[in-house]
Amino acid sequence: MTLKLQMLGTGDAFAKTYYNNNALFMSDTARLLVDCGTTAPISLHQLGYSFQDLDAVLITHIHADHVGGLEELAFQMRFVHQRRPVLYIAETLIQPLWEHTLKGGIFQQGIIESINDVFEVRPLKPGKTIEVVPGISVELFPTRHIPGKDSYSLYVNEHIFYSADMTFNPELLNQLVDQRGCSLILHECQLQGRGEVHTTLDELKSLPESVRRRMYLMHYSDRMEELRESAGDLPFLRQHATYTIMDDQLIPEP
Numbered sequence: 001m002t003l004k005l006q007m008l009g010t011g012d013a014f015a016k017t018y019y020n021n022n023a024l025f026m027s028d029t030a031r032l033l034v035d036c037g038t039t040a041p042i043s044l045h046q047l048g049y050s051f052q053d054l055d056a057v058l059i060t061h062i063h064a065d066h067v068g069g070l071e072e073l074a075f076q077m078r079f080v081h082q083r084r085p086v087l088y089i090a091e092t093l094i095q096p097l098w099e100h101t102l103k104g105g106i107f108q109q110g111i112i113e114s115i116n117d118v119f120e121v122r123p124l125k126p127g128k129t130i131e132v133v134p135g136i137s138v139e140l141f142p143t144r145h146i147p148g149k150d151s152y153s154l155y156v157n158e159h160i161f162y163s164a165d166m167t168f169n170p171e172l173l174n175q176l177v178d179q180r181g182c183s184l185i186l187h188e189c190q191l192q193g194r195g196e197v198h199t200t201l202d203e204l205k206s207l208p209e210s211v212r213r214r215m216y217l218m219h220y221s222d223r224m225e226e227l228r229e230s231a232g233d234l235p236f237l238r239q240h241a242t243y244t245i246m247d248d249q250l251i252p253e254p
């Protein structure tokens with residue numbers, strides 16, 4: 001089984017050169033979208049995908065760069081493609097996603113009154129590995145981002161750590177590499193300033209070489225090109241490139 005990755009975007013919340021940090025994981029037979037931000041619809045369109053090409057969507061946390069495209073996804077799937085998309089989400093996020101983000105736009109009395117009217121919701125719990133689509137399994141890890149707001153990073157196919165937006169957690173990264181056989185780390189990265197709600201480049205550079213050499217950077221600012229030398233040997237994921245995932249390496253398609 002081959003696993004591929006194509007980032008719909010690799011930008012931070014305010015990036016304009018780069019779209020929202022949303023990831024398409026592709027097995028031989030299925031596509032999983034991780035996060036569906038405001039720019040996901042235009043990015044999918046530019047890549048030649050329709051919403052109905054997705055087998056499931058998984059949400060890490062509730063910020064617009066991660067959920068802002070869900071209203072269009074819900075409406076297109078209902079009114080154009082006539083089916084409910086599968087939505088994987090931590091059980092603690094279901095009610096806030098509907099009540100605080102989606103209901104204002106999607107609610108229609110007597111027609112769409114609950115999140116279940118537009119999505120086939122599949123709740124996730126941390127600590128349990130689930131095959132979410134054929135060939136792609138996910139385990140949730142609660143990771144700190146904004147005080148009082150839940151956010152969940154992912155462990156994909158029992159060897160890829162995919163960070164949600166999160167503050168620096170070296171213990172988790174070291175533990176995954178040393179004890180869980182983690183071979184690849186796709187990590188959000190704040191290139192400048194203090195990492196109050198994100199992980200800074202300097203923090204990631206402080207990790208041991210055994211962890212650093214498995215790491216690729218994502219969720220970065222529009223200043224990436226001018227700041228890329230400061231990342232040293234840490235590579236940046238490129239939006240829209242398709243990578244084949246080979247154990248601890250990403251092989252870009254020509």
Ligand SMILES: O=c1ccn([C@@H]2O[C@@H]3COP(=O)(O)O[C@H]3[C@H]2O)c(=O)[nH]1
Nearest residue numbers: 012013014063064065146165196197
């Ligand atoms: O306490 C806070 C809350 C938010 N923010 C900014 O708002 C953005 C929301 O999306 P994000 O999580 O990708 O990134 C966040 C930051 O850029 C912040 O700097 N400090």
Ligand SMILES: [Zn+2]
Nearest residue numbers: 013063065165
């Ligand atoms: Zn974000």
Ligand SMILES: [Zn+2]
Nearest residue numbers: 061063145165
């Ligand atoms: Zn966030």
